[in-house]
Amino acid sequence: MKGFKSKLGMGNTPEQDQSRDPQLEVQSEQQSTDQPETSSPWYTITVDSIRQGKHKMRRRLMIAAGSLVVVGGLIWAGTQYVTANTIPYYVVSVKGQAIGTILHQEELQQLFTTKRAAYQKKYPKATMVLNTNGITTTEERAYKAQVNSANTLKTLDGMLTAYAKSVDVNIDGKVIGVVKDQKVIDAALEQVKKKYTKKAVSAKASTKTSKKAYPKQVTGLESVTLKQKVSTTEIKANPNKLLSSTQLAKVMMTGVESPTTYVVREGDTISSIAADHDITQEEIFANNPKIDEMAMQIGDELMLTVPQPPITVTTFEDYSEQIVTEPAVEIRKSETMREGESKVVAQGSKGLKRIDYRVTKQNGQMLREEWLGQEVTKKSSPKVIIKGTKVVQGEGSGNFMWPVSGASVTSPYGQRWGKTHKGIDLVGSSSVMAADDGVVSYAGTMTGYGNVIIINHNNGYETLYGHLSQIDTSTGAIVEKGQHIGVMGNTGHSTGTHLHFEVHTGGVIQNPLGYLP
Template sequence: MPRFLRDFRVPLAATLAAVAAVAGTYLAAEQYVSAETRTYYKVMVNGRFVGEISSRELVADLIEDTRKRLEEANLHTKVRYALREPEITFQSEKAYKAEPDDEGTLRRVAASLETYPVGVKLFIDGKLVGVVRDEQTANALLERVKDRYINGLEPAGKPEVRVLSYQADSPDGSGSSGSGAGGDAESAPERQLLSVGFVETVNVVQAEISPDQVQDPEELYKKLVTGNPAPVKYTVQPGDCISCIARKLNVPKELIYRNNPWIENDLIRVGDELDLTLEKPLLNVETAELVTRTEAIQPQVVYQDDSQMIKGQTKVISQGKPGEQLVTYRVVKLNGQPVEEEQLSVKVLFPAEPKIIARGTKVVRGVGTGKFAMPVLNYRITSNFGQRWGRQHNGIDIIGNKNIMAADNGVVEFAGKKNGLGNTIIIDHKNGFKTVYGHLSKISVKKGQVVEKGQVIGIMGSTGNSTGVHLHFEIHKNGKVKNPKDYL
């Protein structure tokens, strides 16, 4: 080895040893600094720097804790409050032995949190009608409105009830609803509920409100079912009656009875005050019910001709017997009042037995049919049966064509003058009936003569106690005077 190389070997070794020592020291220092470097976060609230924090979870925990404490507080307040969260962003940073101010930063974040009052708005056909505390209160209120008209009816199977939509922060109250029905008529009890729903579109919407908007549920319920109409009172006047008042004021009689349950037997007195307030519900409830009821089957009338009986005579051979049937209906009601009824099925429990009547066909001259015809053509009644001028008027007065006709077949029992009636004809119809024709100007038949229904028996006049030309006509049955209008 050359000498200059041997001379250089000693300084080179020393240099390498020094370099190694320096490198070791630097590496140890770097490891120490790296171990003491910590990550932290700059916290920005709505774009504004509020501090530094060691962990983002601390902010999340703060917000969650605040929300829970707010929910607990809401259990004891009339108005609920919600947490309005600001926009919080984080910027990750690193620094040697960083010690962020967690407590101060959290305090400033907490100060930025705000609460605001919330409630549930009730919309009917898109119109705001009220505000209540929460969704539970709103749904309970709506169920109460429906319960007013279903009265605890048992559902037929599983009724499809119209569903109320729920939306958050949608002030237009838009949404959807649906309804349906189902049931088994044969196994149904007397009444079963098929469906129930509102006629109007109903939505409950959670939204920010003013605290003074929250209403008492009881007052809102009354508003929904009545419309809060202005009271209408009426004082009974002389001559009033229930139907008279209904006609005069154009209100249903049912309204008078419903609003004034103290009325008994239609008895009202002058000075009585009637409540005629007409409710106009904001919410109308439509129900469909399955109604099964037992109904009587009326006996069919069967006539049997009998040649041995005089024509016009009848005789009941058998009264018959009503039957019974089970009828099932689908009944649609609006606010509890039936508006539509559809018969679904009929099951005869036992049939009716017919009522059998023998009907005479034997024609005998002079025997009446029992059915009377007006004795004057083109007639007009000028005075009725009953009290007239302080005494009983036993017939009716008729004007018209001057020819007087027999009202039914019969035999002339009397033809002559009678006090008050002047020229008079009495016909015996041989079936318990007699007819009287008075004030005639001319008599065209005689006693004992057989006359037929529609036969001219005389001419209209004004004889006897009469104020003008007319016919006085009477009908007697078994010796008792009757109102002719009941038989003509």
């Protein structure tokens, strides 16, 4: 047994001795002291087994640790590989609907730049804006992602639209067109103004070189104004709808509505047509300058309205007209000659006087003509007539007076609405007086004139007084120069209270201003 123990003891390595449990060593020494030496196979085998188990456990732990290191290395290497092959990309969506993928956002911006330039080249006169609203990108990452930028950009290219940055033209609440910007509107307005003022300017220039003695000419263009206010609103528009300044000017001057026409029927008159359509007879004559009411036939077409320009250009022009003044008549009485007998001893000579007007026009059409005054530029010499003084009642002297006190001419003699205005219209005192001695040849109503008085002056002259509200004489009455004969009014074809005054000689209409002092 000693030899066995010694062999066991000799067989242990220092490391194995160090691993012995001290408690177990103390017990062994006590047993060897207190008891006789005896061999213990069970004890020896158990200790050795424990030692061998510990060695195996260490080996297993070492193997497991090594395995973990290897697995960790493999996992790390795999992770690095996946990371290296995971790429970022972008999903492109239009109004929330994905249409494809791209690698870089710069590709999208380049498409926008190219497309915008293409639209601008196609519409060089417009300011084009690319419509990119609703186009979004979302960043994604994936292992070996399959990204097809070309197809995505091609699809998006076909979906891109553009609009023209523009403004609408609003006049009195009504849009008449769409233009690029305010500069186009300003240019159009200048063209409109030029349209209605160039005639006046040309006429003014012609007066400096004209050799004509007595034309009515423009002497000045006082001012030009626009009646309506033009406003704008920024909008997105189709570039094909944009108007140029010339096109906009045409719309401003002609409007967009079609004229209203009327086909004449049996029994129609100008007055009945005017009443049925709530317009004036003057408007019908103005729209149809060649119409002759007496020759109007069934089936004739009348233009009742014309397209109304949305822009109203008001011009104030100064006119002057030189007219020939008839020589004053100087009557020398002779008691040796019978009343009614006369003898011209001096023919006299005609003179000249300049009459000044201010004309208000809207879109080139005369709205109002004001008589500003007159100036004699060449004096006439009187015509001297010797007349008998034997009593002959109702014969005029040939020298006329103004039939209205404080008279002012509101409409002169000449062309108006395509027709000749046969006399002059006067306002002033309401009392109407005989312009010279004579006999009332007619006192009553007459078509167009309303209440009218005609005086035969029994010397080749007749005078007419129209639109009276009251007639204060009668047919056959002998009247004297300056005698009250009626009251100014608005009867007949009249547009306001005034006196219409005419002078006739030998049955021929004359300009009354040539006979009034």
